[in-house]
Amino acid sequence: MEQALYVSNVLLWIAVLALGAVVFALVRQIGVLYERVAPAGALMLAGGPKVGEAAPRFALADVLGRATSLGGEDPEQRDTLLLFVSPTCPVCKTLLPVAKSLAARESRVSRQAGLRLVFASDGQQEDHAGFVRKHALDAYPYVVSTELGLAHQVGKLPHAVLWDAHGIVRAKGLVNSREHLESLFEAMDRGVASIQEYVSRAGGSR
Amino acid sequence: MALTVDPALALVLRAGLALLFASAAAHKLRDFGAFRDALEGYRLVPAPALGVFAGGLIAAELGTAAALVLGEHGGVAAAALLGLYSAAIALNLARGLREIDCGCFGPALRQPLSLALVLRNLLLIALAGVCLLPVGMRALAPLDALTIAAGVALGALLHGAVNGLIANAPRLRALRNA
Numbered sequence: 001m002e003q004a005l006y007v008s009n010v011l012l013w014i015a016v017l018a019l020g021a022v023v024f025a026l027v028r029q030i031g032v033l034y035e036r037v038a039p040a041g042a043l044m045l046a047g048g049p050k051v052g053e054a055a056p057r058f059a060l061a062d063v064l065g066r067a068t069s070l071g072g073e074d075p076e077q078r079d080t081l082l083l084f085v086s087p088t089c090p091v092c093k094t095l096l097p098v099a100k101s102l103a104a105r106e107s108r109v110s111r112q113a114g115l116r117l118v119f120a121s122d123g124q125q126e127d128h129a130g131f132v133r134k135h136a137l138d139a140y141p142y143v144v145s146t147e148l149g150l151a152h153q154v155g156k157l158p159h160a161v162l163w164d165a166h167g168i169v170r171a172k173g174l175v176n177s178r179e180h181l182e183s184l185f186e187a188m189d190r191g192v193a194s195i196q197e198y199v200s201r202a203g204g205s206r
Numbered sequence: 207m208a209l210t211v212d213p214a215l216a217l218v219l220r221a222g223l224a225l226l227f228a229s230a231a232a233h234k235l236r237d238f239g240a241f242r243d244a245l246e247g248y249r250l251v252p253a254p255a256l257g258v259f260a261g262g263l264i265a266a267e268l269g270t271a272a273a274l275v276l277g278e279h280g281g282v283a284a285a286a287l288l289g290l291y292s293a294a295i296a297l298n299l300a301r302g303l304r305e306i307d308c309g310c311f312g313p314a315l316r317q318p319l320s321l322a323l324v325l326r327n328l329l330l331i332a333l334a335g336v337c338l339l340p341v342g343m344r345a346l347a348p349l350d351a352l353t354i355a356a357g358v359a360l361g362a363l364l365h366g367a368v369n370g371l372i373a374n375a376p377r378l379r380a381l382r383n384a
Contacts, residue, residue: 009349017363020367023363024364024370031373034378
């Protein structure tokens with residue numbers, strides 16, 4: 001009996017130590033994950049107007065027939081976030097409420113003159129009317145124009161372009177998450193082309 | 207019958223706390239400048255005395271570690287030092303100065319002050335208090351060697367894991383609020 005307790009005690013200590021080591025390793029891994037996750041930036045793809053160049057000018061009618069002008073000086077001095085989406089892209093759907101809340105917050109808190117959120121897509125007009133209704137996008141301009149997508153050389157969706165009141169592109173990229181969208185504003189506020197550039201620049205002095 | 211502590215448990219606690227203070231002093235010595243900067247952040251010590259005070263704290267940690275190994279009253283020094291740290295953290299929490307580096311685990315694990323750090327210290331103070339209880343009479347068996355060695359190792363692992371969790375907490379909060 002005593003022998004059995006001995007054996008079981010030794011085995012239990014080994015097991016407890018192993019579990020303690022596993023917990024310690026997991027906590028360290030979580031720490032590394034936080035480090036990696038923190039400054040997620042939108043992926044910048046080559047092509048289209050570069051950061052610092054003027055956004056191409058367009059005068060279009062949106063799906064509800066409202067005149068929408070893009071590019072150039074904004075009469076109300078607002079910044080513009082142009083978000084390319086498609087009814088057939090699942091990530092876009094999850095990003096719609098995020099974009100709306102972010103635009104509301106940015107326009108309320110951070111931007112002096114407010115922020116204009118514009119959605120863009122291509123394809124048949126009638127496909128988009130239902131999409132706009134379903135996701136309650138009628139408060140925002142929603143333009144359907146293949147030329148606009150070509151001008152910005154949109155390859156993958158959802159793609160966002162942020163330009164300032166003077167029509168100068170300040171940030172852009174493939175945006176899959178709230179962090180990516182926020183990184184565009186962050187890049188604009190910090191005067192860098194992308195958060196990746198900021199991180200690599202800050203990395204040297206850390 | 208008076209409250210006593212089993213000799214094996216007393217040895218685990220003494221060795222564990224000694225290891226804790228020795229490693230704390232080691233990481234402070236490895237990067238003395240970072241520790242002095244952290245101490246400056248607490249705004250409790252006048253600037254000219256910072257170097258001396260930082261050196262004194264490290265010496266106190268080493269002395270505590272030695273006292274825990276050598277004698278049975280090292281627990282007093284351990285509790286006093288932990289109490290001092292907790293008071294410094296609590297004071298700065300009370301005056302809203304929480305965004306300073308704790309300086310607890312060296313520059314590798316920078317973290318702001320938090321209530322969790324105070325609670326962790328209080329738990330360690332309680333363990334130091336257990337060391338001070340009279341040790342019960344019992345002959346140590348060979349199995350106790352395993353108990354003590356494994357107990358100290360487990361204590362170090364758990365301490366590291368808890369510190370990691372405390373350090374991660376503000377990062378998680380930052381992500382949630384993003």
